[in-house]
Amino acid sequence: MHYRVLAATSFLLLLQATLSLCGHVRFELDLTWETYAPDGNRREMILMNGQFPGPQLNLKYGDSVEVDLELPPIHASQLTILQVIVNNYLPTEATVHFHGIEQQGTPWSDGVPGLSQKPIQSGGSFVYEWTATQYGTYWYHGHVQGLISDGLYGAIVIQPSPSEPSPLSMITNHTKSLAAMKRAETNPQVVLISDWDKFTSAQYTTAEQASNLDLSCVDSILVNGKGAVNCQPQSLLNSLVNPNLGHLLSAANLSVSDKGCTPLNQAAFTEGDFNNTTPSAVPAGLQSGCVATSGSIEVIKVDAASQWVSLNFISAASSKAVVVSVDQHPMWVYAVDGIYIKPQLADTIFMYNGERYSAMVQLNQTPGDYTIRIANNLPDQLISGYATLSYKNGGSTNGSIPYINYGGVNVSSAVQALDQTALVPFNQPAPAAAADATYILNLGRFGANWKWSMNNLTAYNLTKDDNSPLLFNPNSVDALNPNQTIRTKNNTWVDIIMQVLIAPENPAQPPHPVHKHSNKAYLIGSGNGLFNYSSVAQAMEYIPESFDLATPQLRDSFTTPAILFGPAWIAIRYFVQNPGAFFLHCHIQTHLSGGMALTIMDGVDEWPKIPAQYMYGNGSV
Numbered sequence: 001m002h003y004r005v006l007a008a009t010s011f012l013l014l015l016q017a018t019l020s021l022c023g024h025v026r027f028e029l030d031l032t033w034e035t036y037a038p039d040g041n042r043r044e045m046i047l048m049n050g051q052f053p054g055p056q057l058n059l060k061y062g063d064s065v066e067v068d069l070e071l072p073p074i075h076a077s078q079l080t081i082l083q084v085i086v087n088n089y090l091p092t093e094a095t096v097h098f099h100g101i102e103q104q105g106t107p108w109s110d111g112v113p114g115l116s117q118k119p120i121q122s123g124g125s126f127v128y129e130w131t132a133t134q135y136g137t138y139w140y141h142g143h144v145q146g147l148i149s150d151g152l153y154g155a156i157v158i159q160p161s162p163s164e165p166s167p168l169s170m171i172t173n174h175t176k177s178l179a180a181m182k183r184a185e186t187n188p189q190v191v192l193i194s195d196w197d198k199f200t201s202a203q204y205t206t207a208e209q210a211s212n213l214d215l216s217c218v219d220s221i222l223v224n225g226k227g228a229v230n231c232q233p234q235s236l237l238n239s240l241v242n243p244n245l246g247h248l249l250s251a252a253n254l255s256v257s258d259k260g261c262t263p264l265n266q267a268a269f270t271e272g273d274f275n276n277t278t279p280s281a282v283p284a285g286l287q288s289g290c291v292a293t294s295g296s297i298e299v300i301k302v303d304a305a306s307q308w309v310s311l312n313f314i315s316a317a318s319s320k321a322v323v324v325s326v327d328q329h330p331m332w333v334y335a336v337d338g339i340y341i342k343p344q345l346a347d348t349i350f351m352y353n354g355e356r357y358s359a360m361v362q363l364n365q366t367p368g369d370y371t372i373r374i375a376n377n378l379p380d381q382l383i384s385g386y387a388t389l390s391y392k393n394g395g396s397t398n399g400s401i402p403y404i405n406y407g408g409v410n411v412s413s414a415v416q417a418l419d420q421t422a423l424v425p426f427n428q429p430a431p432a433a434a435a436d437a438t439y440i441l442n443l444g445r446f447g448a449n450w451k452w453s454m455n456n457l458t459a460y461n462l463t464k465d466d467n468s469p470l471l472f473n474p475n476s477v478d479a480l481n482p483n484q485t486i487r488t489k490n491n492t493w494v495d496i497i498m499q500v501l502i503a504p505e506n507p508a509q510p511p512h513p514v515h516k517h518s519n520k521a522y523l524i525g526s527g528n529g530l531f532n533y534s535s536v537a538q539a540m541e542y543i544p545e546s547f548d549l550a551t552p553q554l555r556d557s558f559t560t561p562a563i564l565f566g567p568a569w570i571a572i573r574y575f576v577q578n579p580g581a582f583f584l585h586c587h588i589q590t591h592l593s594g595g596m597a598l599t600i601m602d603g604v605d606e607w608p609k610i611p612a613q614y615m616y617g618n619g620s621v
Helices: 008-021 175-186 201-211 234-240 243-251 462-466 536-542 589-593
Strands: 025-036 043-048 054-060 064-068 084-088 096-099 125-131 136-142 153-159 189-196 220-223 298-302 308-315 322-326 331-336 339-346 348-351 356-362 369-376 384-391 437-445 485-487 493-500 513-516 521-528 553-555 557-559 568-575 580-586 597-602
Touching: 025 054, 084 125, 096 125, 136 308, 136 356, 153 189, 153 308, 175 308, 175 356, 189 298, 189 322, 189 369, 201 589, 220 369, 220 384, 298 308, 308 322, 308 348, 348 356, 521 536, 536 568, 557 568, 580 589
Parallel strands: 025 084, 054 153, 064 084, 189 308, 298 384, 437 493, 485 597
Antiparallel strands: 025 043, 064 125, 096 136, 136 153, 189 220, 308 356, 322 348, 322 369, 331 339, 331 356, 369 384, 493 568, 513 557, 513 580, 521 553, 521 568, 580 597
């Protein structure tokens, strides 16, 4: 049995039928370049099956997935697996990466050009095939140049196995409430958050390179592809500036723009010491010139009779790190980056690029409309977006009571933020007590204000996207280059120390949300100052309080601290169990485009045999 899906609506209907009948799913994704207006400003962008964001991919644990870009119909006798059929009708090359999916045994389906595949040419096709060996919330997105900033993304939700232990009973042991929460988890409401701009990714990159400036200003924040440009009075923006930043701006006689954007100036610590800048090369309307739009707003409908709703937040933001809240509705966060944690009650959740948080929300307020607030919480821009949690048969609430203001700051000391240091995995083993290998990386700018490096030795060149994939050539010159590649052995434990430094080219550094492809890693340590040790084992002799090997977070996203006065570091540990060529990179899109990436050649001693249809073709049999 198979389903060939040609439109988003029929896809969703057939997908549910597929799940219930046979556990095998086939998904078709047509990429087109069209004019659309998610926030009220019309621009050229990517639609998927004629919609934005792309259709949600709903799976069950253990489902096999095949993503196929423009293939002939496949009959049940030939193939009984999930197919995601992606047809590239864009004017540019494309690939699709499945963010957080470990690709156990299928490294050729990771979707990174130059590493796991050749880019899909305009008019071309490709078949991605993988098995859902994980449960939880994930997402798919483009991985060629800046296509994610042009709209190539969508949600993935994988239902856990019925035998998977659940932490929901730690929220309540009330039988009816627990049953309601389990129903909510099975039918979650996805809240896909992104930032948006009137300029295409190519235009944005050109502006950075022409001006030699690190740009980050956007027009709007979207929820499930809906939003509007919100212009605020200059007096309000000025009042919301972070006090530390405000002092710097005041001393230099500077202020934020009418879009809330921090000046592109060394005095504001937004740039390095590369002074050959050309601010006039920044297009009008990018940094300033706010023009409000009516746009649209996402409405998430709920029914108090359901008692609970699971809000599964995904950050598909290109540059912004956001804080999210739902007015008058505390949230029990029970999963992070796709895996269960010991539930934690919070009013607000801080999210970096690529991260996912699943939150159980009790529907116990007076039926009505309540605002979902999403605010940038970095000092680069004051900007917020909104959605609505709308109760069935609700009346007027005369405005719901917020937890945060337009700048993402708590409105009172009573507001409880999610404790990011206490995201304890539920029912997960601890990491090994020691690692077999250690790699120390220094992150920062490299040669220009807009260029970045993962190791202070080289900036990853995205023109390598067109090269023969390293997966196919594990002993090529690039694959053996220690300046751009980490090489590991299978069945070993590996530590990666990521350190951010203060230097003339880095008078300050923003947080870098680093995403590791393939299997997850444990966040085992962090600290301020230089990491003056050869290994974690040595560091633990001197600063044991900086490490947690008993209950460390288990994630696929790891964010380095923002620094202004001195260096800082984080340490991750993972088990090499999936040989292949994988990416380690900052998920701020302009930083990735600027070169902040490395290749991990995992398990070089047990390199996988590449199927002929991937080695020599587009994955089709």
